[in-house]
Amino acid sequence: xxxxxxxxxxIPLAEKSGLIVPLTQSLMNQVARQxxxxxxxxxEGFHIGINFSASHIISPTFVDECLxxxxxxxxxxxxxxxxxxxxxxxxxxxxxxxRLNILHENGFVIALDDFGTGxxxxxxxxxxxxxxxxxxxxxxxxxxxxxxxxxxxxxxxDLARKLSISIVAExxxxxxxxxxxxxxxITFQQxxxxxxxxTYIDLVKIILSKPKVKVVVE
Numbered sequence: 001x002x003x004x005x006x007x008x009x010x011i012p013l014a015e016k017s018g019l020i021v022p023l024t025q026s027l028m029n030q031v032a033r034q035x036x037x038x039x040x041x042x043x044e045g046f047h048i049g050i051n052f053s054a055s056h057i058i059s060p061t062f063v064d065e066c067l068x069x070x071x072x073x074x075x076x077x078x079x080x081x082x083x084x085x086x087x088x089x090x091x092x093x094x095x096x097x098x099r100l101n102i103l104h105e106n107g108f109v110i111a112l113d114d115f116g117t118g119x120x121x122x123x124x125x126x127x128x129x130x131x132x133x134x135x136x137x138x139x140x141x142x143x144x145x146x147x148x149x150x151x152x153x154x155x156x157x158d159l160a161r162k163l164s165i166s167i168v169a170e171x172x173x174x175x176x177x178x179x180x181x182x183x184x185x186i187t188f189q190q191x192x193x194x195x196x197x198x199t200y201i202d203l204v205k206i207i208l209s210k211p212k213v214k215v216v217v218e
Contacts, residue, residue, distance in 0.1 A: 058096065083111045085113045116135065168189070
């Protein structure tokens with residue numbers, strides 16, 4: 001019927017059908033091509049994040065694909081973020097640790113997406129070199145005027161600070177949520193409060209409307 005389909009709807013179908021890897025590969029090629037077209041307009045340190053499924057991460061070509069993805073950009077000062085999702089279990093073994101370490105050593109930022117909703121978030125933090133955790137919107141969405149609403153989120157933020165891991169808050173939709181995150185020095189935020197998902201053309205318009213600044217990485 002046309003229109004947009006939520007990732008929450010099509011990604012599980014792509015994973016079940018075995019299409020998630022070629023879909024992600026196609027996305028990587030498209031992102032590199034489109035970002036190169038506006039490379040001179042991107043702020044220094046601009047973040048480009050790609051979600052990878054467990055089946056893709058364990059594939060034998062994964063590291064080479066990521067390195068080729070990095071090399072396909074004309075700008076060398078972009079922050080390429082490899083997002084590991086908790087949606088499906090990931091067998092953390094020596095091979096996986098080595099793969100992610102290679103990518104980290106080659107400039108990739110490693111983020112743990114949907115933190116707190118999936119299989120092994122705490123063990124991932126222990127076993128893998130994680131630069132960021134992305135706090136799932138279900139936690140941020142509970143923030144309201146009631147002090148009790150932030151208890152779990154307070155604990156998650158405290159854990160991340162003790163482990164010296166940076167934090168990205170997902171699903172920011174209200175001023176109350178924004179104020180809470182700002183009060184807790186969570187400077188990386190995403191959600192409908194700022195922008196809904198936009199097309200490439202609309203993204204270009206947004207970038208062109210903003211002053212060119214440097215994105216500081218914690």
